[in-house]
Amino acid sequence: MVSIKDIAKQAGVSISTVSLALNGSPKVTDETSAKILAIADQLNYVPNAAARSLKTRESKIIGVYLTDFNGAFYGDLLQGVKEVLNRKEYDMVVCSGKQSHRLLPERMVDGAIILDETFSSEELLKYADLGHKIVVLDRELNHPNINQVLLDNKAGAALAVEHLIEQGHRKLYVVTGPKGSYDSKQRLKAARQTAARFDGVELMEIEGNFNKSDGEQAAERILREYTSPVAVFCLNDEMAIGLYNAVKHTDYVIGRDIHVIGFDNIELSEYTVPRLATIDYSKRKWGALASEQLLKVLAGEPVEHERVYVTLVKGDSAGKA
Amino acid sequence: MVSIKDIAKQAGVSISTVSLALNGSPKVTDETSAKILAIADQLNYVPNAAARSLKTRESKIIGVYLTDFNGAFYGDLLQGVKEVLNRKEYDMVVCSGKQSHRLLPERMVDGAIILDETFSSEELLKYADLGHKIVVLDRELNHPNINQVLLDNKAGAALAVEHLIEQGHRKLYVVTGPKGSYDSKQRLKAARQTAARFDGVELMEIEGNFNKSDGEQAAERILREYTSPVAVFCLNDEMAIGLYNAVKHTDYVIGRDIHVIGFDNIELSEYTVPRLATIDYSKRKWGALASEQLLKVLAGEPVEHERVYVTLVKGDSAGKA
């Protein structure tokens, strides 16, 4: 490995001069600077990140923690994070799984963006206490070193339920997400509240886990109980698509007998027939916002929690009653 | 930040004893060791990765480089990588974009797995020359520090074309991938060779870029030129699905007028109607193999290039002529 020491020797100067030159300091002559840079280039010099981090106490790397790498869902969000970070000379790495948690306390990353229920709040608070900076996208957590950028789930769920009711539906099902999911809990709560605001609206709950198969199972129950057209609010699109698949094998028709609305507006939803009604939000902006917040926290700027707004996407899957 | 120095002070021993104890050396009494561990725990001690890396010259982290984070495609592959690495006390980070390349030469990662055409072979060779260990999944590159784990594209493309021909088709289209894609080039070449082996088989090429929209555009041309049933080999499933979508809006029917076979067997393909015929391979195994190879290279073990085998998945999308 070639270090500044090697460059110094070759250039006949001291390592301090080399360091200054490499960092573009004006305190060194253009002449010597040019010479040093040339030699560095010729020797294929690359600074050692560990040494630099040890000294500067920062890595210029941000870690994004995900539950897994499945789902085209994350693509845009990560793109949003990366764009913002890269513009500020930071790099992004994505990781998953308990073992990677160490990157944060060991200071391999300067901060973390969390979208991973399996990363316990307890552990996050511990790291925050130790001074590490974190942005959470999937829970509420109040700590000076933690900022939260959350989806406006309540507004989204309200929009969804109101839309179904406006379409004339009175008999509603809601297919829930994982018990531990913040998004699911929020959406469910808002759905209940919204439904309760209307007279004669009946809301039945079916447990799900945000997977396609849960939508399929929900369909089974719904069809079993079928007496007249019903509306279903799947708390995410994935389950709505599972429901589509199950109904496809029957004589019932989505948008006529079974009316459906989802949440997330994932890419796949655009290709559904009939078009799945759903709740949309910019995943890219979500990621961008999260990283902006994290950079502010790292810079010591005071920041308020942020919220990502959502909109209703109408679709023939949720027709008139 | 609490360092071994703090622990040493508190425990009334020297830093070397602390270091030994923390690393579970048998050279230190169980008694003092226990005391030290207790204090370390109490002080919330976490080793500093930078300092450790600087000393040991390794980070125990492997970087996986992807073009982007879209496509559920990568999920299984990354899972395969992660499982193998975690078992060996390594961590995986996933990155994308030119800016992250630095992690390799700067020794922030001990090695890299490349699935990113935009990472130039020239640059990879440069790093390999500097002693960095690399496994490539998307090109042929011969260098002592580079190992390749490639898909058996040729076999896959041959299987696909042979299947269409066996079904009685003589008029074939092939929708290609990006010009720079190794997978695309290999598949196209094998498709041509296979078609050429049969008399009376006509193979027409349509340029694509592995995106859904390319499949849609290909469909337009195919339908424009339509005179009798044709078969189409889309060099990836994504484009095949685009083709499905375009045909859906017409009177033509997939599996009757337009026969289609894809490549990759992505998750979405399982949900297509009719079932898309395609070429399957274990993405998980691919990732596992890649990381195993990388670990071997890192350990200095001699390794041969590896190959991931593929199989044909029949589907009603490619019916009898």
Add this chain to the structure above:
DNA sequence: TTGTATGCGTTATCAT
């Protein structure tokens, strides 16, 4: 079994 001393590659402070 434990302590002392050195160095990893870099940045930064202080002289010169």
Add this chain to the structure above:
DNA sequence: ATGATAACGCATACAA
């Protein structure tokens, strides 16, 4: 404008 030197936190060879 440049150089000598210390320090970051850790591992380790060697001494005691």
